[in-house]
Every structure is written in C-alpha cells, then in structure tokens.
Amino acid sequence: MPRRPERRPRRIASEGALFATRVIRATLKCTQGIADCQIQCEQGVFGPPCDPVPQPGCCDPDDPSSNATFGACMDEAQAVCDEQTAKIDAYELNKQTHITLACEDLTPDELCGSQAEGLNFATLNAGCLALDPTYVCNLPNLVGCVGGPLERALVDQISATLDPRAPEAVAALNLQSHFPDIPITRKVKDTVPAGKVDVWSITGQAGDQIVVRVRTGDDNGNDTSSLHPGLSLLQSDATTPVGSTNVRNVDCPFPNVCGSKCPLLKRTLPFDGTFHLAVSGVADDGCTGGKYRLLVTSPGGSVPQLVRDDADPTP
Incomplete structure (x- = not known):
C-alpha cells in the first residue's frame, strides 16, 4: 500500500524531533564532561588552583596544560566530544535519509504546492523562500531548509540554555x-584601583546577543575582595555609552569588604563594529580596588583586548 501523502509533514516533524533530542543529549555529554574537569580544577581536586596565587603545578581551568592531571581529564573529555560529534554527523545523515525515503514518491505539485489538510508543503516552501531568495523547490533543498542549519542552530541554542557552562566548555577545547x-565565553583578568577604569575592546555584529560579567578575586587571602566593580558598555569611541543598556547586580564569587555586588550586562548589539567595556573600581569608603575577571559571552567569541589600563574615568 502506498504511503499516504498527508503523513509526510508529520514524518518530517518526527524525524526532526528525534534528531534534536539526540543532538542535545550528545552535546550535553560533551560540554558537561569538560565542565566537570574545570569545576574539579577550580575546587582544587587536581592540585592548588592558580587563583589567587599562581605556583608551579597549579590548576588553571582555562589552561589544560597548567596541570598534568587536569590535562589528562580534559584529554578524556576531548575523546568523548570527538565520539559525540561523530554521532551527531550520523544523526544528521539518518534524518535526511529517512525524510527523503518518506517523501521521494511525492509529485512536484504535492511537494511544492500542496495546501491540502495535513499536506502543507506550500507553506513550508514559502518559508524557505523567505529565508533564502535563491531557494528552488525540490526534495533535497526542502530537506536542507527544514532540517538543516536552522534546526541545528536552534538545537545548539537549547543546549547552551540547558548547560550554562557550555560556552566556556566550547572555548576551552576550541x-x-x-x-x-553555541556562544563562546572569553575570559581575561586584571586589577583596577578604586577611582580608575580599565577599558577593553570587543567586536560584534548587529543583533549579536552578548553577556558580560565581572567577577571579583581573592585580594586578602581570606576569600574576600577589595574591589567594588563597575561595568559599562561604550561605543567605538570608547567614551560614549551605548544607550538602553541595563546592568544588574549579582552576588560576587568573592564577597568584597564594602558589601557591594558584581555587575552583569546582557545586551543585543545595535550595530556592527567595535564596542568597549569599561571595568571600574568604584571609589567608596571600604574598597580600595583589586583583582577581577572579565567574562564576555558572544556568538563570535570576540576576545577582549585591553586598550586603557588604570585610566582616569571619562567625565
């Protein structure tokens, strides 16, 4: 008995859902394995952490070569990631094969123009054409549009939401x-005195979603910080603030002696080009300045570059 044409969109949907489930599981198995190694490094399982006092053999969660045991853990995580990415390639091939077999007996009219109930290929093709003006309706192109890079992009975004450390894991093993x-988290660190500001440049494109965090360090040897950190997003001139940017305050990893919070910024970039992040040491009665780590998560993984160090704040 021939397959019923009205079941084709349902088959596309079911194959897409199965693919998404498998890829999310494979992605999380990879990124969480890396994160487990990094967390153990931070907690001193492999040896003394390099922060706050670097020493030979200390463990830096951003540098697998810093500690041999940590490096071995990351090598094992890399092997798991290699295995999982090979599976993802196989999942993609299986998905496309199954959809093609289910739809190969459709006529061109059914594939490209049907609007019958349960057979809304015309709507699918209209959407593909809107996304790609050069789109031409045929079975390989339809499969590539409905279940290709767009679906993979959505799956990666879901994976990053389920594993908040995924952007750091992707960066750690390139x-x-x-x-x-999956967006990429880049980390840099420095110190800034109270009343001064460090300015870092990053690049991005209009529409990029960025997340910027400033984390304090242990300045006093007792898990406390002497820095009251401030943060602002500036335009390409490194002076003018980017409007409509909200910075909220969250708990600091090392509480500071003046009782302030740490800044976190989420923003959609309004234009292409260079932006600047100003990390300041807020002057108050309790904090004199100290160490910090700047974390920038973005689609392109722009690495912050220090362009002004311990500068006077712009009026």
Whole structure:
C-alpha cells in the first residue's frame, strides 16, 4: 500500500524531533564532561588552583596544560566530544535519509504546492523562500531548509540554555567548528584601583546577543575582595555609552569588604563594529580596588583586548 501523502509533514516533524533530542543529549555529554574537569580544577581536586596565587603545578581551568592531571581529564573529555560529534554527523545523515525515503514518491505539485489538510508543503516552501531568495523547490533543498542549519542552530541554542557552562566548555577545547551556534565565553583578568577604569575592546555584529560579567578575586587571602566593580558598555569611541543598556547586580564569587555586588550586562548589539567595556573600581569608603575577571559571552567569541589600563574615568 502506498504511503499516504498527508503523513509526510508529520514524518518530517518526527524525524526532526528525534534528531534534536539526540543532538542535545550528545552535546550535553560533551560540554558537561569538560565542565566537570574545570569545576574539579577550580575546587582544587587536581592540585592548588592558580587563583589567587599562581605556583608551579597549579590548576588553571582555562589552561589544560597548567596541570598534568587536569590535562589528562580534559584529554578524556576531548575523546568523548570527538565520539559525540561523530554521532551527531550520523544523526544528521539518518534524518535526511529517512525524510527523503518518506517523501521521494511525492509529485512536484504535492511537494511544492500542496495546501491540502495535513499536506502543507506550500507553506513550508514559502518559508524557505523567505529565508533564502535563491531557494528552488525540490526534495533535497526542502530537506536542507527544514532540517538543516536552522534546526541545528536552534538545537545548539537549547543546549547552551540547558548547560550554562557550555560556552566556556566550547572555548576551552576550541570546539566552535563542532558547535557553531553555541556562544563562546572569553575570559581575561586584571586589577583596577578604586577611582580608575580599565577599558577593553570587543567586536560584534548587529543583533549579536552578548553577556558580560565581572567577577571579583581573592585580594586578602581570606576569600574576600577589595574591589567594588563597575561595568559599562561604550561605543567605538570608547567614551560614549551605548544607550538602553541595563546592568544588574549579582552576588560576587568573592564577597568584597564594602558589601557591594558584581555587575552583569546582557545586551543585543545595535550595530556592527567595535564596542568597549569599561571595568571600574568604584571609589567608596571600604574598597580600595583589586583583582577581577572579565567574562564576555558572544556568538563570535570576540576576545577582549585591553586598550586603557588604570585610566582616569571619562567625565
């Protein structure tokens, strides 16, 4: 008995859902394995952490070569990621094969123009054409549109939501080519005195979603900080604030002696080009300045570059 044409969209949906479930599981198995190694490094399982006092053999969660045991853990995590990315490639091939077999007996009119109940290929094709003006309706192109890069992008975004450390994991082992739509977290660190500001440059494109955090360090040897950190997003001139940017305050990893919070900024970039992040040491009665780590999460993984160090704040 021939397959019923009205079941084709349902088959596309079911194959897409199965693919998404498998890829999310594989992605999380990879990123969480890396995160587990990094967390153990931060907690001193592999040896003394390099923060706050670097020493030979200390463990830096952003540098697998810093500690041999940590490096071995990351090598094992890399092997798991290699295995999972190979599975993801197989899942993609299986999905496309199954959809193609289910739809190969459709006529061109059914594939490209049907609007019958349960057979709304015309709507699917209209959406594909809206996304790509060069789109031409045929079975390979339809499969590529409905279940190709767009679905993979959505799956990566879901994976990053389920595993908040995924952007750090992708950066740690340079996995951008395997998970192109998981944003990347870049980290830099420095010190800033109270009343001064460090300015860092980043690049991005209009529409990029960025998350910027400033984390305090242990300045006093007792898990406390002497820095009251401030944060602002500036335009390409490194002076003018980017309007409509809200910075909220969250708990600091190392509480500071003046009782302030740490800044966190989420923003959609309004234009292409260079932006600047100003990390300041807020002057108050209790904090004199200290160490910080700047974390920037973005789709392109722009690495912050220090352009002004311990500068006077712009009026």
